[in-house]
Amino acid sequence: MEGFVNWFMSTIGQHISPELSVMLVSMLPLIELRGGIIVARMLMMPMWKAIFFCVLGNIIPIPFILFFIKRIFHWMAKHHMGGIVSKLMEKAEKNRPKIAKYGFWGLTLFVGIPLPGTGAWTGSLVAAVFDMDLKEASISILLGIILATIIMTSLSYGVFQL
Numbered sequence: 777m778e779g780f781v782n783w784f785m786s787t788i789g790q791h792i793s794p795e796l797s798v799m800l801v802s803m804l805p806l807i808e809l810r811g812g813i814i815v816a817r818m819l820m821m822p823m824w825k826a827i828f829f830c831v832l833g834n835i836i837p838i839p840f841i842l843f844f845i846k847r848i849f850h851w852m853a854k855h856h857m858g859g860i861v862s863k864l865m866e867k868a869e870k871n872r873p874k875i876a877k878y879g880f881w882g883l884t885l886f887v888g889i890p891l892p893g894t895g896a897w898t899g900s901l902v903a904a905v906f907d908m909d910l911k912e913a914s915i916s917i918l919l920g921i922i923l924a925t926i927i928m929t930s931l932s933y934g935v936f937q938l
Contacts, residue, residue: 784815794819795829802833805897809834809921810890813928823933827925834896834921841900842910867898868905875902880916883908887920890928896921 784797792800798821802812809830816826849861871893875882887899896917903913 794821795825798826799829799833802830803836805837806895808895808897809924810895810928813925813932817932823929826933827929831921831925834924835918838896838900838914838917841897842904842913845901845904864901865905867893868902871898871902872906875899876906880912883913883916884919884923887917888923888927890924895924 784801788797788800794816798812798816798819801807801815802809804811812830812833813826816830821829849864852858853861871886875886878885883899883903886894886902887896899917899920900913902908903917
């Protein structure tokens with residue numbers, strides 16, 4: 777993670793504020809808020825500011841995924857990117873049982889527990905691909921982001937020392 781932060785700050789980060797840097801990192805798939813909080817801490821950003829910009833960055837992609845991912849997948853499949861679509865669908869299908877077993881709270885925990893392959897991007901992908909109720913999925917994902925924020929802020933800012 778430190779190598780990524782150094783690269784990011786020496787290239788892109790030179791031209792934008794630390795707040796925008798943290799927000800952009802939090803928007804990235806796989807890294808998301810979990811990485812954004814760590815980056816904010818490494819940049820010595822105050823906790824309240826880190827939370828605000830990380831949550832904002834993590835939320836921004838969600839409506840686009842929920843509303844447009846099926847159309848994007850369709851377009852990709854028509855333009856010789858079917859392999860990528862297949863891999864993403866396999867990832868969604870692999871995570872479906874975890875979420876379906878517990879429904880609303882399953883999706884919340886899936887998004888909120890900071891484990892590899894989980895998070896708002898994957899949770900939104902699963903919710904969209906499997907036609908979950910949009911309002912229910914949105915609230916569940918938002919609660920998951922709040923849970924991830926509490927966990928990662930506690931660990932990164934020293935609320936809980938492991």
